[in-house]
Amino acid sequence: MRFQHNVEQQPRSMTTVGREMRGVVNSEDQNGTVVLGRNLPASGFRPGTWLVAMGVVMTYGFYKLGQGNKEQKELAREKMWSRIHLIPLLQAEEDRDLVRRHLADQAREKELLGENFKVYNSDRYVRPTYAVTPANTTK
């Protein structure tokens, strides 16, 4: 049964493409050659329409991106200036702490060794690599 059913579905001539297609129109010319012809409506929009639509979408996207970038730049400026206003304050606090520790170190060295050695061949302040931690801290 199934086989017969399939046979009935076979195309009538070998020249047609092996499946039945919607809108397939075949015709024979004078030489008896079968000319394959199809009269399908083109699916979807025209390419030009797609191109324009894509252009519109991309233009909108790049416009939004540009807006975002501009705002990001201004936000960065805002953050940078807030930091600029704070840096002297933070640095001053840090410097005072470093000076305090340095003077305490010098005093400790003087007490232990009797004199302060000049460790570096320059007058620059060098942030200490090693620090003494007192055995018992009173706070």
Added chain:
Amino acid sequence: MAARKPVFNQQVLYDTTPLPDSIPAVKEVGATSAPLLSASYFIGARCRPYNDDYMQCKTENPGRGEFECLKEGRRVTRCAASVIDDINKHCLEEFRKHWQCLDNNNHQLWQCRKAEWKLNQCVFDNLKLEKTIPDAPKDQIPVHLRTKQIYAHYPILRDRGQPSLGKSIDPPSAQSQSQAPAPAS
């Protein structure tokens, strides 16, 4: 070299020795990052000359700035502390709202504009300090006055009964100017 980080810093390096008496003491500001960020533009508005003095001193004494610029540093700290004190005195509510908002929003200023506007208004009314962003392009609305913040998680909604916000809000100084002639007439 002065910026080199200490190598062995796995433990807190205690040293409680105070500064010698020859160096005047100054009370540190003691504010954390969010209040400092919230107050930064007001610190900048009042203390810019002191800050610039200090930074100039640091530039002119490379490698010795830690010792030479203690005086300028104390001025910077005192000035900033005075700003924070004044804000605390006059605008504590708004200040808290804003810096807590900053704390909850990853320190992103654009998430907290509404609280910031209230703080800016209060600070301008009481301390006459205004937030201005230097070097911002003149043809644009300053970013902290825009009512639409592109990167904010939530749009800025007007309060109940408040007229619609428009594209930007007026800076506090412009608002006080527009309001000032009204009672006089």
